Amino acid sequence: MIDAIMNSPYVKSLPFLWEGLQVTVAITLIGLFLGMILGALAGLGKLSKIKVIRGFWTVYIEIIRGTPIMAQALFIYFGLSELQLNSFTTGVIAIALNAGAYIGEIVRGAVYSIDSGQTEAGRSLGLTERQTMRYIVWPQAFKRMIPPLGNQFVISLKDTSVFSVIAVSDLIYQARQYYNATFEQFETLVMVCLFYLIITIPAALYLRRIERKMDV
Template sequence: MDLATFVVRYLPFFAKGALITVEVTLCGLLLGLVLGVIAALMNISTIGVLRAIGRLYTWAIRGTPLLVQIFIIYAGLPQVGVQLTAFVSGVIALGINSGAYIAEIVRAGILSIDPGQMEAAESLGMTYGLAMRRIIFPQAYRRLLPPIVNEFVALLKDSSLVSVMALTELMRVGQQVSSSTLMPMQTYVMVALFYLLMTTVIVFISSRIERRLEARS
């Protein structure tokens, strides 16, 4: 099979796999953002138990391989009666993993804001939660955008590991095409090009958003 025929025949399969990759990564990132913000607030909490739980979560997840976490969720949970689809398992695994890294990003962003602003808000009668929503987070989110985009790109590439769950994302499609065509070089170069395209688009959109935020400020 020549290269042109290969591309024409299998491009739709790669495109469909790339779409599933984007879907599972986006869902995982959204879950990670929720978990990350919660864990970050726990990490800076004055309540010892909450702080310990937050630190335990980030320590355990950051200290173990994502692939092991994927197998615990996909292969381990059914053993205790929890049945999940490959897509949901992938989202949960990516979300839990990403949340630990986002927690550190958010924590650093919050701590980068002058503590005097929180003290001033409290002196005006604001609760801790209200001060976070009205004063701290609006300033911190601009600083959080670049590292969170980097986490998004890293998560997109790490999503290739969910191919072990037989989820037909981009990497899994590449494995199937490679085994059926016996053309691994062409196949994985195509997979790499799709990943490169997706990460480039993410970085481009992020840079545009950053420029708009800078212009508004």
């Protein structure tokens, strides 16, 4: 019985898929971390009263949101070949740029949704514009960002699947390599889907728990 399980095509694919999963998660987490920084800058930049700053971030967001992530990855990897970026770094940059644009809109929308009376109250207390943003507006806005940020994590995780076109050894790339050698496409792809679900479902449940605690 145990031998039959261990020799199952589902189980035999695990070591290969595990290697790919580690790469997928690493690209997602590093890319999202950078994307959140970029997104915060983009979102606040779009709210800037300075036209040049607002215009710059608006152009960035529209270009990234208007083009597919696969095209962005190919452009970075092949179009900017003089930079000699490896496939892993390219994937991280593509996720960061892509997520940054969407997170920028999340930040802008969350900050914009805070009632203007909150800002006026902060200013009436003698706080500067920056202090009002930091201590009054931003904490309230951040609570409203949690649900869409959770969605962005799931989207970015799944977006890494396109990076196999630039030979990133992610989950999809490893799966292709494995089933091309063993011809066990169905079993391998079932395990790929399970791996994605093992990450996305607990992440979604955890985020819902945070939402309830923070009364989002």
